[in-house]
Amino acid sequence: MAGTGPAPDPGLDTAELPLEGFRIGVTSHRRSQDLIEALERRGAQVLHAPALKIAPVQEDLNLIEDTRAIIAARPDLCIATTAYGMRRWCEAADTFGIGEQLLDTLGATRMFVRGPKARGAVRAAGLADVGISSDETTATLVDMLLAEGVRGKTVAVQLHGYTDVRQLERLRMSGATVLTVTPYRWVKPDGADRLPRLIEAACSGNLDVLTFTSAPAVDAMWSTAHEMGLYKQLVESLKTTVATAVVGPITAQPLVDAGLQPLVPDRFRMGALIRLVVEHLALNHVRRLDTASGRVELRGRSLRIDGEAVELAPAPLLLLRALLGAGGAVLTRESLSELLELRGSVHALDMTVSRLRSALPDGRLVETVVKRGYRIRV
Numbered sequence: 001m002a003g004t005g006p007a008p009d010p011g012l013d014t015a016e017l018p019l020e021g022f023r024i025g026v027t028s029h030r031r032s033q034d035l036i037e038a039l040e041r042r043g044a045q046v047l048h049a050p051a052l053k054i055a056p057v058q059e060d061l062n063l064i065e066d067t068r069a070i071i072a073a074r075p076d077l078c079i080a081t082t083a084y085g086m087r088r089w090c091e092a093a094d095t096f097g098i099g100e101q102l103l104d105t106l107g108a109t110r111m112f113v114r115g116p117k118a119r120g121a122v123r124a125a126g127l128a129d130v131g132i133s134s135d136e137t138t139a140t141l142v143d144m145l146l147a148e149g150v151r152g153k154t155v156a157v158q159l160h161g162y163t164d165v166r167q168l169e170r171l172r173m174s175g176a177t178v179l180t181v182t183p184y185r186w187v188k189p190d191g192a193d194r195l196p197r198l199i200e201a202a203c204s205g206n207l208d209v210l211t212f213t214s215a216p217a218v219d220a221m222w223s224t225a226h227e228m229g230l231y232k233q234l235v236e237s238l239k240t241t242v243a244t245a246v247v248g249p250i251t252a253q254p255l256v257d258a259g260l261q262p263l264v265p266d267r268f269r270m271g272a273l274i275r276l277v278v279e280h281l282a283l284n285h286v287r288r289l290d291t292a293s294g295r296v297e298l299r300g301r302s303l304r305i306d307g308e309a310v311e312l313a314p315a316p317l318l319l320l321r322a323l324l325g326a327g328g329a330v331l332t333r334e335s336l337s338e339l340l341e342l343r344g345s346v347h348a349l350d351m352t353v354s355r356l357r358s359a360l361p362d363g364r365l366v367e368t369v370v371k372r373g374y375r376i377r378v
Contacts, residue, residue, distance in 0.1 A: 017043030018278045021302025022285070025198050025210040025242075027217045029053040029189055031270070035211070038274050047207065049198035051217035051224075053189040063089075064096050066181040071098065071105045073179055075156040078109040079141055080129070082160040083121035089158060089183040090125050103127070109156065112141050115268070136268055137249065142167045151175030158183065164250070188220070195224050203233045205241045208285060208300050209277055212262075213247045213270070218254040235259065243284075245277050287324040292377045293362040298324055305361055315340060316356035323366065328378035330369045 020043030026035055029050035036046045067089070080086045093102040103125060111129040113119040115136035122129050133140040145155065155171055159182040171178050199221065201207050212218050225231040235258050238244055244260055246252045248268035255262045263280055265272035287298040294306035298321055303310045312320065322331060322339055333349060342348040353374060357363030367377040 018282060019044035019300075021298075021300035022208045022281055023047060023201075023206065023300065024277065025049065025202065025207050027051040027195075027198070027211065027221065028213040029217075031213075035213070035270060035274070038270070039277075042274070042278065047198055047201060049194035050189045051195055051220040052214070054184040060092070060185060062185075063092050063181065063183060064098075066179070067093055067096075067098065067102060070156045070179050070181060071101050073154050073156075073177075074105060075109050075179060076153040077145060077150070077176075078106055078111045078156040078158070079114070079138070079145075080111060080118045080122050080158050081114045081138060082158070083117035085158050085160050085183040086118060086121035086125065089181060092183060112144060114138060114141055138164050138167045142170050145176075146170065146174055153177070154179065156181065160184075160250075195221065196228055199225050199228060199230055199234055202242050203230055203237050205237065207242045208281060209243045209245055210238065211245045211273065211277070212251050212255070213273075215251050215254050218251065222254065222258070243277075243280060245273060245280070247273050287321065289324050289327060289376060289378065291328075291365055293360070293365040296324060296365070296376075305365075308361070310360060312359050313355065315352050316359060319352055319356055320366075323374060323376045326375065328376050330373050330375045332373040334373075336373065 019039060022043075023045045024039055024047070026032055026039070026046055026048045027050060028035060029052060032048060032050060036048055039046050090099060090102065093099040106125075106127055110131075111122060111127060112131040112133075113122055113129045114133050116132070119129055119132055131141070131144050133144075150171060152175060154177045157168065157171075157178060157180045159180050168178050168180065198207075198210075202210055221234075222231060225234045238255075238258075238260055244255055244262040246255065246262045246264055247270065249264060252262045252264050263276050265276045281300070285300060287296075289296045297304045301312075301317060303312055303317070303320070318340060319336065322336065333346070337345065337349050340349065340352060342352075353366060353368075357366055360366070365377055367375050369375055
């Protein structure tokens with residue numbers, strides 16, 4: 001697992017580095033560098049562990065066999081679900097010398113596209129579409145086809161690595177012959193230790209957000225977590241401590257099935273995903289408080305007091321986050337011991353408070369309330 005992150009300029013304010021102090025996991029393989037660089041430019045530390053990668057075209061004989069079957073069947077209708085899948089399908093057909101035959105076949109069909117990007121890829125190939133999903137879902141496309149009738153017709157469906165079996169069954173149950181083609185298949189990436197390390201980071205709370213750009217990557221993470229014996233712990237952590245963010249509803253489905261509520265942007269684009277992550281963290285994971293020792297701002301793992309960066313170890317940081325969240329109210333010694341998992345050890349709590357005070361520019365920021373506990377001095 002690669003841990004990366006730029007060294008932020010201390011002169012930049014948090015509006016320019018909205019993700020400073022936050023640690024974000026990236027599971028994508030394709031276009032991962034674009035996402036990583038965008039997050040790092042905003043100040044995030046990125047942990048990259050691709051869950052899956054796309055198999056090379058040259059090794060995907062099933063793709064060519066399915067393409068030849070579609071050419072031979074001369075389908076009446078065709079559904080294009082993704083831009084990348086459409087481009088890769090045409091490129092693969094060209095590689096095996098059947099590109100022109102494929103375009104002739106698709107040119108004679110009535111093509112439906114799942115969204116603007118798929119439409120762009122269809123048109124770039126010199127083809128035209130007759131319909132587009134209003135919400136960029138395959139279900140809506142199938143609704144459109146069923147409304148005009150598919151009984152006795154052959155429908156070709158370009159899949160996108162995560163098969164929506166229910167939509168294919170709806171077509172078949174309505175009397176259509178359905179042929180599918182999957183222009184990209186997922187295989188395990190190199191560096192098999194990186195995903196387990198990312199899972200461990202999520203389970204221990206050492207991540208703030210975990211991002212996904214494909215449903216198969218979620219399934220791969222679940223499978224790996226099961227193998228590690230950490231599946232239940234991972235799901236619990238993603239429910240309580242680590243937010244999940246996905247590029248669209250199809251990617252979200254395996255997370256929803258596990259009882260999670262991932263962040264999903266209104267527009268199913270990488271830029272919209274990044275903006276949503278920034279907004280979520282700013283709203284839920286930034287603590288600001290004007291105190292007797294100055295203005296305190298805690299963003300993830302980044303602490304600034306009157307604009308000056310302060311380094312804290314994990315335990316003192318967790319303690320300070322709790323005290324800031326209380327806004328100057330007293331937190332009992334018992335509650336703080338439980339938070340820090342100190343099992344009631346008075347000495348261990350006192351040592352953590354002492355370490356926190358020693359690391360702060362003004363140790364009086366953390367005030368002892370005799371026989372009660374601790375609070376921030378506001």
